[in-house]
Amino acid sequence: MKKLIAHAACLLVISGTAFACGRDGTTSVPLAQLAVREATFSVSADGRTATTFGTLKNASSDRVREVMFEVKYFDTKHVLVDTFTRCVDNVIAPAAGEVAFRLREHIYQPAEAYVSQEVRVVSAEAIVPPPQKSALSPFMEQFLITWLPLLALLGFLIYFMKRLIGKKSATTNAPALMNAQIAHLGTQALMLERLALAAEARSRGAPRPGED
Template identity: 80%
Template sequence: MKKPIAHAACLLAMSASAFACGRDGSTPVPLAQLAVQKATFSLSEDGRTATTLGTLKNASADRVREVMFEVKYFDAKHALVDTFTRCVDNVIAPAAGEVAFRMRERLSQPAASYVSQEVRVVSAEAISPPPEKSALSPFMREFLLVWLPLLALLGFLIYFMKRLIGKQSATTTALALMQTQTAHLGTHARMLERLALVAEARVRGAAQPADD
């Protein structure tokens, strides 16, 4: 009965540690690229705590942080005595390098039961490199993103307006044709006016002898 309860407690502790250690949007590191080396432990004089010292080797190309370790303690018969999981947030492993770590835990069993240990990495987070700074100044970026398209649109409108009112445009040709037609209509109107005056004068001259 005690073993199922102990296993359930270990799973609960691992889940809580993973939730506390994880971050939204973080990039996990493949565990195959992380290894624990030179891990040793010592018990306190009062037999209440155990201190684990070791070295974390990082074979990945990224720096690693938020490393969560799992420490298992065994007795003389290599039977599992206790299990701890802890997120060591102050340990940052360099890319393709090593870093030392230390963990201290309070014991739940008699100190004599803790004879050996096994340490492994449960999870870790990669530190993404900072974004590269742009060689352009903020003014140049604003000019390229905002003002340059506006200037290009303005230039297109000016070109279109010049083509619209230019000598070779269809609008100018239509206006010239309308002006020519208006001039012809004015000439015809004046000619008709003169013919009407002449016809009226003839009618008056023909009507006067008849009255005498």
């Protein structure tokens, strides 16, 4: 029973710790909820940079940041000319809204080779609101999460043990039954002793006990 209580206590403490640690971390946004609209591009006059303009539509219920874009440029025959990936950290898309973005990258092919483009979102991070602070103190919150279930389990075990060794249980009745059995055996021994004395007296021809 002691081992069972110790194992239950360890399990509850580990579960409480895991629950507390699980509230930290970032959340990725499903790419199906992000879409690029009205994407255009232009090449600088010196032919060194290409700038992409577009609108990011966010269909999720959270604000989005750290958006990673992938841009591919094609020539007149739709042959891939150049590609690059860029993370835009200064753009935050509102929940269920849109935001404009701009990407600028150095190019190394002739400017006339850049005819069309394709833009897609590779990854993004959701801005999850921080959990609301509890009105309880950290000690009370830790007590409710970790120790209250443990105390409830201990109370249940104590109640079960009391029921197990209660007045009506076989464990408590065993000594009383044993004492009754001993008394019964003593009575039987006394009767046998009297019968033996009577038989011995009869064999000797002596009067029975109680006769004159």
